Amino acid sequence: xxxxxxxxxxxxxxxxxxxxxxxxxxxxxxxxxxxxxxxxxxxxxxxxxxxxxxxxxxxxxxxxxxxxxxxxxxxxxxxxxxxxxxxxxxxxxxxxxxxxxxxxxxxxxxxx
Amino acid sequence: xxxxxxxxxxxxxxxxxxxxxxxxxxxxxxxxxxxxxxxxxxxxxxxxxxxxxxxxxxxxxxxxxxxxxxxxxxxxxxxxxxxxxxxxxxxxxxxxxxxxxxxxxxxxxxx
Numbered sequence: 001x002x003x004x005x006x007x008x009x010x011x012x013x014x015x016x017x018x019x020x021x022x023x024x025x026x027x028x029x030x031x032x033x034x035x036x037x038x039x040x041x042x043x044x045x046x047x048x049x050x051x052x053x054x055x056x057x058x059x060x061x062x063x064x065x066x067x068x069x070x071x072x073x074x075x076x077x078x079x080x081x082x083x084x085x086x087x088x089x090x091x092x093x094x095x096x097x098x099x100x101x102x103x104x105x106x107x108x109x110x111x112x
Numbered sequence: 113x114x115x116x117x118x119x120x121x122x123x124x125x126x127x128x129x130x131x132x133x134x135x136x137x138x139x140x141x142x143x144x145x146x147x148x149x150x151x152x153x154x155x156x157x158x159x160x161x162x163x164x165x166x167x168x169x170x171x172x173x174x175x176x177x178x179x180x181x182x183x184x185x186x187x188x189x190x191x192x193x194x195x196x197x198x199x200x201x202x203x204x205x206x207x208x209x210x211x212x213x214x215x216x217x218x219x220x221x222x223x
Binding site: 032036041044045046049089093098102103104105 | 154156210
């Protein structure tokens, strides 16, 4: 099966609050991870990536945290807005064949 | 989706007919990929290409073939469409360790 997975299929967050989307991976040799956002009817859109030599990386309103000890990845979205409503995928560069493997996704619902 | 165009956006076809989906890029990128996206399975790699006439199979390649005669075009062909190939198909460009850029997708329905 896939080594990349997500803890929750659906996450509901109040507008203005911070969102945290989690992802677990099983291959400790993986050294590159990516978060994608997919809005309805569109293709996945690159949000942010992180390499295994980092624990944290920040973008505009988004932060990715990598915990290699427990093989856990998270995406934090600050001050969640209605436009953040989408499905979020984590992806892992599989070490054995250099192919990117995608998790099944978490749907983020924004509550008014 | 700037730089990647998929066509058609939607298609309905009958079981047993051949279907070709087209991915066109203007980024002059060597690497191109075809994925299918299904509920409960996420994105799965069908075929990929590392250059003109250089293609290889992904994890779900059965029933699909590809061709890359020009850098900018990557074609996905279903030789004889089946209902199990009803899906949303995404083309992507990019290098594995730098992430991908995806097209807008083709929704294919096989009836």
